[in-house]
Amino acid sequence: MKVDEILAKLTEMFPDAHCELIHRNPFELAVAVVLSAQTTDVSVNKVTPQLFEKFPTPQALASASLEEIESCIHRIGLYHNKAKSIQGLARGVVEQFDGVMPQTMEELMSLPGVGRKSANVIMSVCFGMPAIAVDTHVERVSKRLRLAAPKDTVLEVEKKLMRKLPKSEWSHAHHLFIFFGRYFCKAKNPQCQDCPFTSFCREYQAQQKQAEKVEKQKRVKAKAA
Ligand code: SF4
Incomplete structure (x- = not known):
């Protein structure tokens, strides 16, 4: 099956594939992405509304104490470390970029706690730039569907997908693969x-x-x- 046929089929299966992390702006998405490490989006969405209400700007989160942040996110795993990470992220945005989220890969990755995957998610979801963020679902699905080799690293998977998929489809394909991996082709017991x-x-x-x-x-x- 050609790659455009795979995408067409996935679009039929998941016409509403989209970013499921609740956010109102790029900074909130960055925070949500950092919080989502080794945690489901559903769990993150249970704590972020309160967090964002209490600390609605990078400045507010940057000057919050760790205890205050922890009290908002204690229901998710690794909350001690994650509180430090999002406080560091907020401080980075305030100190390096005057409180405004940057839009380039290089600048985003210069922020504490933001790696390549998070930067790709922010660029694609918030700024409409073509990008493919490879998370655990995208990696697994790409390997199962022979778009990447079993031993490829995450970066190799990303590069292969960028080569094989039309650039105009990168962001859409990212969401399709996530939905397919999350709801259908699960790691255990795929359908x-x-x-x-x-x-x-x-x-x-x-x-x-x-x-x-x-x-x-x-x-x-x-x-x-
Ligand atoms: S659901 Fe099964 S057959 Fe379909 S891609 Fe996943 S592992 Fe393969």
Whole structure:
């Protein structure tokens, strides 16, 4: 299946694929992305409304104490470290960029706690720039659908996707892959029985091969008995 056919199929399956982190501006999205490390978007969305209401600007969050921040986000995992990270991020925005979120990859990545994936999410979702953020879902789906090799690093996956997908589709594809990975092609128990990609999916074919091998072994044993 060609890559544009994959995208068309995914668009049929998930016509509303979008960023699910609640935010009203680029700074809030940056904070939400930092908080989402090793936590679901649903969990992050449970704490950010209160956090953003209490600290509505980078300046407000930059001057908040760690205890105040922790009291807003204590329901998510790793909240001690995450409180430090978002305080550092807010201070970076205030000190380096006068309180205004920058828009380039280089500037975004100069902020504390913002890596390549987060910078790509912010550029694409908030500033409408073509970018592919490779998170765990995008990586897994890309490898299963043979858009990347099993041993590729996250950066290699990103580069391959940028090469194989039309630039105009990068941001949309990012959301499609996330929705597909989050709701259908999950890490454990993917819905292969209903999947349109079984004919070339690496994971599915490996499972089939394994099942055939087991069947063969059973037949050999039965014959020998
Ligand atoms: S066949 Fe299964 S593992 Fe492969 S892409 Fe579809 S749901 Fe995912």
